[in-house]
Amino acid sequence: MPPSAQQHKCRSSIRSSHSSNINAMVVPAAAAPECGRREAVAAAAAAVFCRRGRGVVVPTVDMSAPAGRGELSRQVARACAGSGFFRAVNHGVPPRVSAAMDAAAAAFFARAGAEKQLAGPPDPLGYGSRSIGANGDVGELEYLILHASPDAVARKASAIDREDPRRFRILKA
Template identity: 40%
Template sequence: MVVPTPAPRARPEKIQAVELPVIDLSRRYEAPGLIVAACETHGFFKVINHGVPQEIIAPVEEQSLRFFNKPSSEKLKAGPMNPFGYGSKNIGFNGDIGEVEYLLLGANPNLFDISQRAKNISDDDPAKFRY
C-alpha cells in the first residue's frame, strides 16, 4: 500500500526578524537571570565581555570547523557520547528539515579524557584541541 506524505504546513507569509539576545557577562548579578530568560524565550543567545581572548577562540573555531567538515564516517569515530563525544540528530518535524551535530567535551580532566578518542577529533594534537 502506498500512502501519500502529508502536505507541508503552510508557512507564514511574513517572517518577523528576531533580535538575538546578548548577555553581558560583566554584569555578574544580572547575567544568570538573562541567560535563563534567553533560553526560555529564544533557545540561544550571544555572550559578550566573557574575558576569553581572541587568540584562544580562533584556534578552537578553526579546529571545530575542521572536525565538522570531515565525512560522517570520520566524525562518528568520536562517538557515541558516553557522556562526552560526537552526536547528531535528525530534525524536521515542522518543516525545518536537517540535522544538528554536536561535540560535547568535558571541562574537568579528572572526570573523562576525550583525548582517548580525540585522534578522530583533531589531526594536529588531540590534547591541544581538548584544552
C-alpha cells in the same frame, strides 16, 4: 527531493565575535545560505534556524555580571528558555583563543560522517547528530558537547583532531 515552501529551511551560523555591534546578532532570513547546503556548525558558533522572511535575534549576555551573579543566572536561563542560544560578551577569552577554537571546530565538522562518529556517541557528551523536521524544518543537526574539564576533553581529543589532538585541547590565553 527539494523542500517544499512549507519545509523551507534557513540556516545560518553566527561566529563568535568580539564586536560591540549588537545589530550583527540579527540574522535576516535573506542572508541564510541555500537550502540543502550542508554547513559546519562550530562549537563556538550558534546555529540559527529561521523561517522564510523573518530574522532571529540572539540575546546578548554580559558575563562580567554588572548586575550581580543572580541576575546573570536569570539572563542565561531566559536566553536558553527563549531562543536556546545566547551570545556571551565580556567573558575574558582572548580573540586569538576563540579563533583557534572556531578553526578546530570547523575542521572537525567538515570531516566525513564516519570520522565524526568516532567522537561519539554522546554519552551524554561527545558527537551526535539527529534529523530534524517536526515543525516543517528539515535537515540534520550535528553537535559536539564536551565537558569543561581538560581531562574529559583529552579523552575525546584524538577522535576530534586526529592530525594533532593537542591542537584541540590545549588553547593557551
